[in-house]
Structure formats: C-alpha cells, structure tokens
Amino acid sequence: MQNFSPATPSKRGAVQPIYCLKTGWILVRDQYWLFVGMSAVAIILGxxxxxxxxxxxxxxGIYLSVFQRRRGQTVEFGALFKGFDFFGExxxxxxxxYLPIVIIIIPFYIALYGGLFLIMPRQGRDPDPSTLIGFFAVLVVFGLIMMVLIILLSVIFTFSYPLIVDRKMSGIDxxxxxxxxxxxxxxxxxxxxxxxxxxxxxGVLLCYVGIFLALPVTLAAIAxxxxxVFGLGEVPGPILPPPPPSFT
Structure with missing residues (x-):
C-alpha cells in the first residue's frame, strides 16, 4: 500500500455523524459477534x-479488521493481533x-490537594465559608478547562490509528x-x-457489559x-450506501 506524508490532502467538512454510525453498523453487522469478542479482548489486553x-x-488490529470488512473481506479473530505489526508506531x-493528558491532569490534582490542605480546619476552627466557595469555584473552572483540553486532544487524535494502519505512516506523522x-x-x-x-x-449502564456491545459500531463509525476525510486505499468497489446529499 502506498505511503503518505503529513502533506496528504484531507477533505474539509466531510464527516457526517449519523451516516458514520449507520454505515459503521452495516460494516460490522454480518460479523457483529466476532467484533464484540475482538473489542472485548482488545480493551482487556489494552x-x-x-x-x-x-x-x-x-x-x-480493530481498525485493520474494519477496513477488511470495508474491502469486502471476511474477518478472522486473528486479525486483531495483526495490530502488533504496527506496534512501534x-x-x-x-x-x-497520553503525555499531554497527563500534563493537563497533574496541575488539576496539585490544585485540588493543595487547596484542600490550605482550607483544612486548624486549631479547632471551621473553615471560612467564603474560602470554601472560592475553592470549589476555582476547582470547577480548572475541571472545565481540563475537560475541554482533553476533548480537544481526543478529537485531534481520532484518526491516528487508522492512518497508521491504512497509510503505513509513522506514529508522529x-x-x-x-x-x-x-x-x-x-x-x-x-x-x-x-x-x-x-x-x-x-452501555456502561448495562453493568458495563453493554460497552462491549457498542464498541464495534462506534469504532467502525470512526473508520x-x-x-x-482521507479516503481508503485499495477499495474494490462501493459496498456501502452513498452518503446523504449535502445542501451546503
């Protein structure tokens, strides 16, 4: 398969969330329970x-398997472990x-435990209510900032594994x-x-078991x-329904 560089063109405004979920289900439904098992093993081992x-x-390994389905191929459970072909990248x-997330989380916990230490009652006196309110307000602001940054990182990282698998790219690229x-x-x-x-x-509400039932569809939707956004190499023909028309 052809190698691609970070200069590879990508489409703007191409993602259609509902279509992705519907088509993700179409991709995995014929081998749904196999993908459930693969997803469970992937999460546990991971x-x-x-x-x-x-x-x-x-x-x-999961994305490699989904791309095999996209190309009209039958997936076997062992395809999951072919992900180790891309181990280093x-x-x-x-x-x-992960490292930026750790860097983001550390100041939050420093502020949390440092603030708790500062407002702890001393010599039998209760903490000032205004201090408590201020502390929790700052904590909420820190938490919101942390959540926004982590969500941003998650969005940015979304296509990294598919690119490694499909385009044989290095991890950084x-x-x-x-x-x-x-x-x-x-x-x-x-x-x-x-x-x-x-x-x-x-899925979590179903005693966590349901999350394994959902993963095949959600991961296929990302695929x-x-x-x-990027297209897919070596696709023999259109086996998926066409996307809905765009009115923009």
Missing part, C-alpha cells in the same frame, strides 16, 4: 500494561496522546495528519465522538469518518 503500550496495537502515537484532518472537520467529528460517548455511556 488495559493490562500502563501508558497504553498494548492499547495502540489492539486498536490498530502505535505506541509512539499513543504516548503522544499519523498524529500530525490526524490533527489536520480532525481540525478541518472539528464540529461534526466532535458530534460523532459525543454520540459515541452517549452510546458507550448507555467510516476516516474514509470520508
């Missing part, structure tokens, strides 16, 4: 090692994603190109991730969004 060392290869991309494509489609891509989050949350 969480065994800190810093996402195993998570990256597992996600690459996926680990680099994962660390590039994949993150760069993912950021460019994601920012060119920021609001619809954010909408897709929020919908995925709601579906995942509904569809990736194709809308």
């Amino acid at each position: 969480s065994l090692v800190p810093f996402g060392i195993m998570f990256g290869p597992m996600m690459c 996926s680990v680099v991309a994962t660390l590039v994603h 994949a993150v760069k190109l993912s950021a460019r494509g994601a920012l060119a489609n920021f609001w619809p891509l954010l909408g897709l991730l929020l919908l995925n989050g709601l579906i995942g949350f509904a 569809v969004a990736y194709e809308q």
